[in-house]
Amino acid sequence: LVGLALLFCFAQISESRTLVHIRSGEYMASHGFLPPSKDVFSCTATDRTWVNLGWLFDLLTAGVHSAMGGVGLSILQGVLAGITFGLIAHTYRAGIRTWWGSICAALALLACYPQFTVQPELVTLLGVGGLLWLLQRAEERADVSLGCSSDAVVWLYSQFATGAFLRWMLLLGQALGEALEQ
Numbered sequence: 001l002v003g004l005a006l007l008f009c010f011a012q013i014s015e016s017r018t019l020v021h022i023r024s025g026e027y028m029a030s031h032g033f034l035p036p037s038k039d040v041f042s043c044t045a046t047d048r049t050w051v052n053l054g055w056l057f058d059l060l061t062a063g064v065h066s067a068m069g070g071v072g073l074s075i076l077q078g079v080l081a082g083i084t085f086g087l088i089a090h091t092y093r094a095g096i097r098t099w100w101g102s103i104c105a106a107l108a109l110l111a112c113y114p115q116f117t118v119q120p121e122l123v124t125l126l127g128v129g130g131l132l133w134l135l136q137r138a139e140e141r142a143d144v145s146l147g148c149s150s151d152a153v154v155w156l157y158s159q160f161a162t163g164a165f166l167r168w169m170l171l172l173g174q175a176l177g178e179a180l181e182q
Contacts, residue, residue: 001105005085008109009078009116013070018061018118024052025062033059054120056159061118073118080122085109087129091136124163131170139174 020041028035035058039050052058064072085105092101115121 001089001102001109002082002086004106005081005109005116006078008113009074009081011074011077013073013077013118015117015119018073021054021058021061021118021120022065023062024055025058025060026066028055028059029062053158053162054123054160057120057123057161060160077116077118077122080126081116084122084126084129087126087133091129091133093136094140120161121163123161124166127161127163128166128170131167135170135174 023041024035027040035050035052035055037049039045039048042048061073061076064076068075085108088105088108089102092098112125115125
């Protein structure tokens with residue numbers, strides 16, 4: 001499954017949105033590493049407030065692009081997708097055969113394939129996969145501290161992508177599942 005994710009994602013970067021992230025990261029790297037408060041890339045909205053929630057992702061893509069070019073971005077894309085589906089494939093409940101989880105993960109891979117571009121959405125998928133893995137491990141070991149470490153993961157990936165709100169949906173789903181189980 002991880003190999004299939006890598007195979008799907010080692011592809012040529014052809015998204016124009018990726019160039020916006022690269023240029024934004026280059027601007028931040030040359031002007032103090034924090035996102036500007038005004039839109040510096042617009043001709044008509046330079047006086048409007050600009051909130052760049054995925055600012056750290058922009059810095060990452062600009063750094064990878066300056067170091068290794070388009071090939072580096074393709075490798076980054078493949079590695080992020082591989083790690084994501086590695087985490088998903090290793091998130092399973094004890095007592096259930098792992099082939100069922102692999103089938104579900106393969107279906108998720110096919111469903112998420114259009115999102116596999118060098119965009120913050122790929123980091124959101126990685127964050128969701130990581131949170132699911134952490135929550136499952138915390139439940140399996142009955143370790144509250146492992147579940148609390150999800151806060152650090154959410155903070156980190158909310159600096160890369162805008163999907164941090166999914167944490168609350170995951171925690172709500174977990175609480176609902178535990179309530180129904182009892």
